[in-house]
Amino acid sequence: MSEAELYVLRARLNGGIRNKATRGELRRGLPVGFVWGYADGEVRFHPDEAVRTTIASVFSRFAETGSARRVWLWFRSEGLRLPLQMHQGWEIRWVEASYTAIHHVLSNPVYAGAYAYGKTRHETMLDASGDASDRCCTV
Secondary structure: OHHHHHHHHHHHHHHHHHHHHHHEEEEOOOOEEEOOOOOOOOOOOOOOOHHHHHHHHHHHHHHHHOHHHHHHHHHHOOOOOOEEOOOOOOOOOEEEEHHHHHHHHHHOOOHHHOOOOOOEEEEEEOOOOOOOOEEEOOO
């Protein structure tokens, strides 16, 4: 296949993914605390009550303190652990809370009930000599 054909094929595949995301039918990984339901696009809370309670405590502590760092320090002082699920369907592991993990829970749009796709984009820039450099930016 020529380079042009590969480019067109990849563009069509990306277009199909974007169209599916626009309709809300694209199934990507969900954050810990959520599982896919049986119906198309249905998202449910995790069946494990300990997981749901821990995620809820992150948000309740944030509402009280107003700071992700303070939530993290509270988790550390209480010796609480956060649930971690690397891929959908994998076993839940309980790990020591880190600031990054707390921040990701607080800033993930799925926890707010929003469907989000395409929050970042990649751009390839050419300098005067024709050398390419990739750039990633959040939209």
